[in-house]
Each structure stands twice: as structure tokens, then as C-alpha cells.
Amino acid sequence: EVQLVESGGGLIPPGRSLRLSCTVSGFTFGEFAMSWFRRAPGKGLEWVGFIRTRPYGGTTEYAASVKGRFSISRDDSKSIAYLQMNSLHAEDTAVYYCSRLHYDGAGSYYFDHWGQGNLVTVSS
Amino acid sequence: DIQMTQSPSSLSASVGDKITITCRASQNIAFYLNWYQHKPGKAPNLLIYAASKLHSGAPSRFSGSGSGTDFTLTISSLQPEDFATYYCLQTYTTPLAFGGGTKLEIK
Numbered sequence: 001e002v003q004l005v006e007s008g009g010g011l012i013p014p015g016r017s018l019r020l021s022c023t024v025s026g027f028t029f030g031e032f033a034m035s036w037f038r039r040a041p042g043k044g045l046e047w048v049g050f051i052r053t054r055p056y057g058g059t060t061e062y063a064a065s066v067k068g069r070f071s072i073s074r075d076d077s078k079s080i081a082y083l084q085m086n087s088l089h090a091e092d093t094a095v096y097y098c099s100r101l102h103y104d105g106a107g108s109y110y111f112d113h114w115g116q117g118n119l120v121t122v123s124s
Numbered sequence: 125d126i127q128m129t130q131s132p133s134s135l136s137a138s139v140g141d142k143i144t145i146t147c148r149a150s151q152n153i154a155f156y157l158n159w160y161q162h163k164p165g166k167a168p169n170l171l172i173y174a175a176s177k178l179h180s181g182a183p184s185r186f187s188g189s190g191s192g193t194d195f196t197l198t199i200s201s202l203q204p205e206d207f208a209t210y211y212c213l214q215t216y217t218t219p220l221a222f223g224g225g226t227k228l229e230i231k
Contacts, residue, residue: 044222045160047221104173114167
């Protein structure tokens with residue numbers, strides 16, 4: 001069974017840093033690009049960024065709202081994806097989700113499995 | 125950047141109704157459009173990918189159509205478990221973008 005579990009969230013003062021982890025099981029982690037999303041209170045889903053697999057350089061892409069403050073990394077040996085969040089703002093308060101990117105071999109990309117989410121609250 | 129405009133933002137309907145949600149992209153995204161259902165405290169659930177392909181496990185009452193800039197999600201006969209928020213997501217290019225969401229409520 002495919003499972004993704006986020007951890008590391010909590011209450012953090014503005015300006016501080018926090019690292020979320022996404023621990024996966026049930027599939028070969030190194031074969032999938034991984035992405036982070038968030039949903040702020042009263043708002044819709046927002047893409048945060050993703051990391052490609054090692055054969056594609058393990059490169060990353062980010063939303064403008066987090067570029068330069070957030071970074072995504074992966075440890076294929078541990079089947080974990082990370083979201084390092086620096087210089088946190090109150091506006092970063094959200095439930096953060098990780099998801100894997102599936103390619104169906106016929107040109108379609110989609111995020112098929114997601115974690116349950118982890119709440120990050122940025123407040124003094 | 126591609127903007128996704130989703131409508132309506134909220135919808136009130138009854139069990140058994142047929143409903144349609146639309147999503148418009150600000151530029152051509154071919155068929156790179158997915159639909160998700162999201163309930164509070166739960167993981168988002170993939171319903172439709174590549175604009176019209178039903179994801180395994182999604183009920184057949186869900187269907188998607190469209191290509192280019194205009195897309196629709198249809199639920200043919202609403203069931204009690206369908207009341208949730210629905211989002212479209214374009215995966216044509218980064219930055220990936222969601223529509224604003226449609227909150228489907230019981231009438």
C-alpha cells in the first residue's frame with residue numbers, strides 16, 4: 001500500500017526556520033518526482049514546489065511565493081522528501097501536503113497519492 | 125504564468141442532481157488538466173487526469189472533458205459523499221496552478 005506521511009510541523013515564530021519531512025512507503029521512492037502543496041486557512045490549494053528524480057538531475061522548481069526561502073531535497077536511501085522553510089511569515093501558515101508525481105507513459109502527469117497533511121502555524 | 129479560473133466558487137445541490145464545474149486556463153494547456161476532490165482533514169483525492177481520464181478508484185459518475193483552455197468536471201448523480209471542495213490543476217508548465225476551488229454543499 002502506498003503511504004506518504006508528513007511530519008515536523010507545529011507552531012513557529014515569524015522569521016524562524018522549520019523542516020518538514022515526507023516519509024513514504026509502498027513504492028520505489030527514487031523513481032518518482034515529489035511535490036509539496038499547501039492550503040492556508042480559508043484559502044484554496046497552492047503548489048509550493050517539486051523535486052525531480054536523480055536521472056533528471058534532482059532539480060527543483062518553486063512557486064514565486066516561496067522561491068528563495070523554501071527548498072526541497074530528497075534522500076532516496078531513506079525514502080524521504082524534505083521541505084526546508086526559512087524566514088517564515090504568518091502567510092505561510094497552512095496545512096502542508098506532500099505528493100508523488102506519476103507519469104503514465106502516455107504523456108500524462110498527475111499527483112496520484114498524497115499525505116494527510118501537516119499543520120504549520122507561524123505566529124508569535 | 126498560467127492562471128486557472130474556476131466557476132462557480134460555490135454550489136448548492138441535492139442528492140441525485142447532475143452538476144458541472146468549469147475551469148478556464150489563461151492559455152492553451154492541451155490536456156494537462158487534473159481534477160481533485162478535497163475534504164477537510166483529508167488528503168486531496170485525484171478524480172480525473174489528462175482532462176478526461178478517470179483515475180482508478182474514482183466512481184464512474186465523475187467525468188471530465190475539454191482541451192486547450194476550457195474544461196469541465198461533471199458529476200452525473202450526486203451522492204452524499206460527494207459534498208466537498210473540488211479543484212482543477214494544470215500540469216502543463218511550472219508554476220503549476222490550481223483553480224480557486226468549488227465548494228459543493230447540500231441544498
